[in-house]
Amino acid sequence: xxxxxxxxxxxxxxxxxxxxxxxxxxxATNDYITWYQQFPSQGPRFxxxxxxxxxTNEVASLFIPADRKSSxxxxxxxxxxDTAVYYCLVGDRSNDYKLSFGAGTTVTVRA
Amino acid sequence: xGGITQSPKYLFRKEGQNVTLSCEQNLNHDAMYWYRxxxxxxxxxxxxxxxxNDFQKGDIAEGYSVSREKKESFPLTVTSAxxxxxxxxxxxxxxxxxxxxxxxxHFGDGTRLSIL
Numbered sequence: 001x002x003x004x005x006x007x008x009x010x011x012x013x014x015x016x017x018x019x020x021x022x023x024x025x026x027x028a029t030n031d032y033i034t035w036y037q038q039f040p041s042q043g044p045r046f047x048x049x050x051x052x053x054x055x056t057n058e059v060a061s062l063f064i065p066a067d068r069k070s071s072x073x074x075x076x077x078x079x080x081x082d083t084a085v086y087y088c089l090v091g092d093r094s095n096d097y098k099l100s101f102g103a104g105t106t107v108t109v110r111a
Numbered sequence: 112x113g114g115i116t117q118s119p120k121y122l123f124r125k126e127g128q129n130v131t132l133s134c135e136q137n138l139n140h141d142a143m144y145w146y147r148x149x150x151x152x153x154x155x156x157x158x159x160x161x162x163x164n165d166f167q168k169g170d171i172a173e174g175y176s177v178s179r180e181k182k183e184s185f186p187l188t189v190t191s192a193x194x195x196x197x198x199x200x201x202x203x204x205x206x207x208x209x210x211x212x213x214x215x216x217h218f219g220d221g222t223r224l225s226i227l
Contacts, residue, residue: 034215036216041199041220041221041223042218042220042221043115043201043202043203043218043219043220043221044154044201044216044218045218046215046216046217049215087153087154100153101146101153101154101155102153103151103152103153104153
């Protein structure tokens with residue numbers, strides 16, 4: 001099974017860049033890497049998805065090295081409202097539609 | 112606006128009762144999912160459905176049942192056989208994909224179930 005490992009928590013301050021690295025050593029050839037954000041008492045929200053190299057959208061960037069065994073979510077200039085749990089997911093072809101949401105990374109942004 | 116609606120937001124159950132959680136989507140998505148989240152933990156998959164009249168067990172299906180009679184609806188029943196039902200339940204939907212996981216999931220805002 002494709003499995004991901006990410007830090008349990010990270011602290012930052014407003015205006016800083018936050019980088020969360022996710023390890024996925026067993027990623028399969030056709031797997032995508034997807035990141036979600038979750039606020040308390042809400043459902044997760046899709047942030048970004050990538051397959052290789054770099055993907056950027058209006059809220060984040062995703063860096064994926066050539067071997068694809070890890071990925072880094074970059075949140076530029078965070079604000080207090082970016083305090084949330086961030087999940088890294090890798091598609092699991094052996095289990096069809098089953099995706100594993102681990103415990104995620106709790107990012108706390110302080111003033 | 113398109114989205115996923117879960118109701119009710121809070122639900123209380125007496126011991127031995129079955130309860131049904133509602134999930135409706137107007138995104139025209141084929142695939143729908145139910146997850147359970149316990150405090151401080153990630154999401155665990157209960158059931159998922161790729162198409163109407165078809166569904167599969169996830170990792171923790173015991174004590175739960177679902178139906179998928181309409182594309183828009185995927186209700187979850189928490190039966191009395193589920194011994195520890197207190198949790199936050201999340202419903203999601205996505206475009207159906209051959210690979211199954213390259214289409215982002217759209218989530219509702221959840222139902223919090225508690226035992227009286």
